[in-house]
Amino acid sequence: MTIQAVMFDFSGTLFRLEQDETWLDDLTDHEGDPLDIEAQAELMRRMTAPVTQVVELEGELQHAWENRDLDPGLHRKVYLEVLRQSGIPQVEQAKALYNRLIDPAEWTPYPDTEPVLKTLADRGVRVGVLSNIAFDIRPAFAERGLDTYVDDFVLSFEVGAIKPDPAIFRMLLDRLGTAPERTLMVGDSRSADGGARELGCPFALVEPLPTAERTDGLLTALREHAVL
Known part of the structure; x- marks a missing residue:
């Protein structure tokens, strides 16, 4: 037919969404130190494989994950938590990285x-x-x-x-x-x-x-x- x-x-x-290690140049861990190579690689994997749940979530955050593609607010909320659990504790750094994820360019x-x-x-x-x-x-x-x-x-x-x-x-x-x-x-x-x-x-x-x-x-x- x-x-x-x-x-x-x-x-x-x-x-x-292709890997671009330059996104990670200014990121720091919980101690304020630059991310090591292994941490950078894992973070990029988590960012470029968005379909798979990569961290443990509960309650409202689990709800946000399951409904992230229905609500931009929930999407932002849960991905900032994913980044926090992935070693980016600085909120402004996490926001900057998230903004790259949702930038069509x-x-x-x-x-x-x-x-x-x-x-x-x-x-x-x-x-x-x-x-x-x-x-x-x-x-x-x-x-x-x-x-x-x-x-x-x-x-x-x-x-x-x-x-x-x-x-x-x-x-x-x-x-x-x-x-x-x-x-x-x-x-x-x-x-x-x-x-x-x-x-x-x-x-x-x-x-x-x-x-x-x-x-x-x-x-x-x-x-x-x-x-x-």
């Missing part, structure tokens, strides 16, 4: 993101971006001229639903005006992005590798589903 639209996840699919597109989006648009295939996220990612596309290839965005904090809830996929399908069986979902999570299969969408999995290591993952996924 001919695919008429493609829905893409954002983080780990079209873009990735800090996110790097995969090498084949632009050619894939452009080719789909040129062929008249509808394109949507669907993300569990607590900040506006549209500027990441606009700054690179990629927004012209995207027909619509559905972001969890704006619509009050998160993947794999079928409701969030249905919202984007309705906006794209395509049937599930003619709409491919592409993402890096079988459990979250793969939720589209419940509605009848075909699903393509890509690995959330560093951008230098995954140069044609999107192209390959779309070719396997005869979209390109």
Whole structure:
């Protein structure tokens, strides 16, 4: 069956928050000393793997973690706690690091993101971006001229639903005006992005590798589903 639209996840699919050790140059530990290399490496791992809960949380903070992609306030609250538990006790330092995490300019597109989006648009295939996220990612596309290839965005904090809830996929399908069986979902999570299969969408999995290591993952996924 001919695919008429493609829905893409954002983080780990079209873009990735890449490691940048310069973010850590001025950070200090509980003793006021610069972070050692091991502490820096662990902190970057925690920042660039946001789907996994990496610290112990209780009560309101656990609630904030579970609902972080529905409310920017909860997202900020719980990630500042994650940074505190990860060795950044200075609040201002943690805030500065958090602001990098949610800055769309800090996110790097995969090498084949632009050619894939452009080719789909040129062929008249509808394109949507669907993300569990607590900040506006549209500027990441606009700054690179990629927004012209995207027909619509559905972001969890704006619509009050998160993947794999079928409701969030249905919202984007309705906006794209395509049937599930003619709409491919592409993402890096079988459990979250793969939720589209419940509605009848075909699903393509890509690995959330560093951008230098995954140069044609999107192209390959779309070719396997005869979209390109």
